Amino acid sequence: MSKLHLKLLRDLRSSPFMFAGIVLLLLVGIALFVASYSLYLNLEQSYATSYRRLRLADFTVPVQSAPAQVVTRLRRLPGVREVEGRTIREVEIRLPTQRGRKVTGRILSLPESGWPRVNSLKLAAGAAPGTGLQRELLLEAGFAEYHGYRPGDTLNLVVQDDPLGFRIVGIVQSPEYIFVVRGREAPYPSESTFAVVWIREGVVDELFGTAGAVNDIGVTMAPGGNRRSAVRLAERLLEPYGAETAVPQEEQPSVELLRLDLLGLQNLAIFFPLLFLTIASLSAYNTLGRMVHEQQGQIGFLRAVGFSKATVGLHYLLYAVAMGVLGGGLGAGLGYYLGILITRFYTTQIQVPYYDVSPRWIVLVVGFALAVVVAVAASLSPALSAARMTPAEAISTQGPTGGRAPLIESWLPVLRRLPLQDRLPLRNFLRNPRRSFATVAGVASAAMLLLVATGLLDSSVAAIEFYFKSSVHYDILATYLEPQPQFSLERLRRSPGVRRVEPLLAMPARLTKSDQQQTILVYGIEPDSRLFLLYDQRERPVAVPPDGLLIPESTARKLNLWEGALVRLGLPEQSVPATADFSPAVTPPVPFLPVPEAWQPRYRELLFAPGRASIKLDLDRLIRVSGVSYQPVGITAYASIDQLREWYRAPLELPPKAINALALTADAANLSAIEQRLHDLDGIASVSVISTIRREIDTALEQAQVFFNIMLAFSMALAGIIIFNATLMNVIERTREISTLRTLGLSVGAAVRMIWVENLLAYVVGLLVGVPVGTWLAGLFILAYESESFNMRLVIFPHTYVITVLSILATMALAQLPGTRFIRRLDLAKATKAMG
Amino acid sequence: MSPSPDQVLLQLEGVAKSYVMGAVTVPALKPSTFAVRSGEFLMVLGPSGSGKTTLLNLVGGIDTPTAGRLLFRGEDLAQMADAELTSYRRYRVGFVFQFFNLVPTLTALENVQLVADLVDEPLDALETLDTVGLGDRANHFPSELSGGEQQRVAIARAMVKRPALLLADEPTGNLDFETGIRVLTVLTDLSRQSGTTTIVVTHNSVLAGIADRVLRMRSGEIVEVEEQPHPISPDEVRW
Ligand SMILES: Nc1ncnc2c1ncn2[C@@H]1O[C@H](COP(=O)(O)OP(=O)(O)OP(=O)(O)O)[C@@H](O)[C@H]1O
């Protein structure tokens, strides 16, 4: 080995903290990148594999009712591989084990025998249902897991008021319900309140009288088939049967939510490690710069003795390569295992039929290369400056540099009255800009990292907290099967323990402006409501407007609306299964709102008359946007209940003073009794208890927070390393200076104090820079994680700031300890010896 | 007596160096003309700040003059690009610095080997250390050596590549008298035995007697060149 390489190795060994620090920074950044990007790829591939192997429909056309034979005609369309028609109905399911709790059940019909050719299933336990007319079903795995159902158990489906017992023969996973959601408006796993079951076609037809008819048609495309034209042809073919706009695969709720989730994940998987690596490279730049500065004498010698510019430059680059290789290699390895772990954890709450968790070589290689590139890029400028040093100057730089009193002492004459010993730290801080910058930058980056990570956590907690504490002031929300006159609430008001009951009319709406449209749920509430509290975009309370519609921020953004703008109000294209769910995120059991079972008489006629042209309900009004509201969770618009009644009365033939839901508050002691009472009440479709929903949302949030917490853990590790390193380096680098002062008679205590004060100075400046910049960066990261139905505002709790600052100062104190020991043990004779 | 051209190793023609410090120009070396002869032991004497180091740095090719020509075997150092200067330093010059400039993380032997690896036909590193009397300290790190020992390592490091020109800037400046004499003995022995042209800078005029020629400087000027046909050996030097 050449002696120059030996020098490199020895240098690395002689200041292990410095290099270990940078290696660790790179390691952490790369590990995070590899882990999170592998997670992203693992998930993406697992979903894709599941979609492919289980033949998820490339598009789906919901119809009111079509003859089953139409499938044969569809199969002949060019580019189409497979077509399957099925019947989808929603019913109520009673859970005998949970005091008769009602949940929503969605029935999907299975072919007479075998598995579906489109939207197939993976059997997780049990067996396929028999081919006869037995009451057997397959249950979706998420629901089964949540409630502990196993093959052999019985589920009660309520079909036209009759509870019918069905035996669960198998537990299945479906590509349509990897993320178990009922619709796009409930973007969190609803496996506790929503059961998807598959029943043989014959049985379904018998239950609902749908023999020979289907209402949902799934199509898969042959490779290279033109989907766009197939969609057009299929829609035209199915038009006589009340076809709705086809739903392409990417708009299927589970697929779309998983994709949005992946998108957020991908953003974080790129931007967070990027932030880490930026900071790591800043740190590497500082360290190398300081090393080059320190080794000026040696560089001068090397150049004087005949080493070329290139050799010297490459020598210092080699440090970077060594650190990059070490950090990248270890980081990629660690990231790989971490990736598997996180993937496992991440998928505990979703039902992925087929896993594709494998080493993502490209990510490992990119991660490794990234570490080397970042390290080399960071040390390019220090290495260049080493190469450029003229030997004569480098050699003669032995003496002190820049020893003037800083300007600040003339601005602040008070400072001049301090004893020199106390002025020294300030002078030192200002005298050596490189060192001070390194410490300040280190502290600032640490603060930034911590604030970005905690900002994500705090903001998500605050969003949920805001929703439950500030917006939702009721304990229970119940929906009726049919619209009721408002006076039916009176009896409830007198029930023991009930404190307040408010009427609610909840209606689905389609808002259209120019070519943009959005389907949304509108809550009609009382003008003086105390259970539904509304906020404007600046989070100030607002009352529900007497006329017009208060729309959520995301809708305003999507449709480009503002206060006072006009928007077209219509009914969503009726679609029993596909968009049956208009309940906002927090009111899961509002199952039948858009086309409630209650109004079935009216629809049944349409549904069971194949071939009849669809009758569109005619609601088409231009209404005024009376305001824009902030809602962290879900998308719900608000109007005064009277206003909403006026809009919907004619098209839906509502009774006067109609309500279809209620909200109430009750004494905690009576809450479960009241819940039970509501369940038993005739005409009640669903009862949601807010505390239960809160628990479910918290669980869902925990999953998202796993990722945030990992980020936070990494950030803390990184921040710790940066601070520890910067502080320790400040001592080690100044061995000679400190020992000279010690030789001159400065006590150990005074020397330690001098360094402490000096570091503290750097910390204060670092925090002054890092805290605001970190807050700003956190805001940027939040934007990357926002979605249509989950709106976070940047919130960083005051105590988070306090904890961040304190933990940085604590790390500093900790890092001082080895430094102090170092000063105590300083061998003055050795340290003052000329070492060049 | 002017030297015949084949005896000249290095010819300075009006060589000058000045530093611009804002508005003022510091003439570190005023235009000087002078010839360094092949194989001689030359001593440069002068008070602090008189331009000794400046002169040595120019001759050694680690600094470039602001005026004049510096001909090494007929080639002008002042005109050389950095790469040429680097190879000049690598193959022709050996440097001994006042502050030793040893690489602190390499042992004595490794410090010498580091330089030996640079050239095609170096001396044996360990033997060279032996020559300066440090064979038994080969595996010590600089911090484990005394100042004089460090300086001798620095000399060994300069010798090992068999330079045509050995330059030493205050090699004894940081050493006590006895140690200084030991170091000078090593240098004179090397010069006499292998015929290496040697230039030693010092401000200690007592040492002048050991040189073949003495060059005196004052305020950036060469004020006197003195021939010493019969130099004394270092151990004859007395205060
Ligand atoms: N980099 C520089 N910038 C400005 N002036 C310089 C620089 N280097 C040297 N000088 C000036 O040039 C003059 C000669 O310096 P030089 O180092 O050659 O002196 P010296 O004879 O070696 O002194 P000493 O015996 O103290 O080492 C001095 O006045 C010095 O101040």
Ligand SMILES: [Mg+2]
């Ligand atoms: Mg000098």
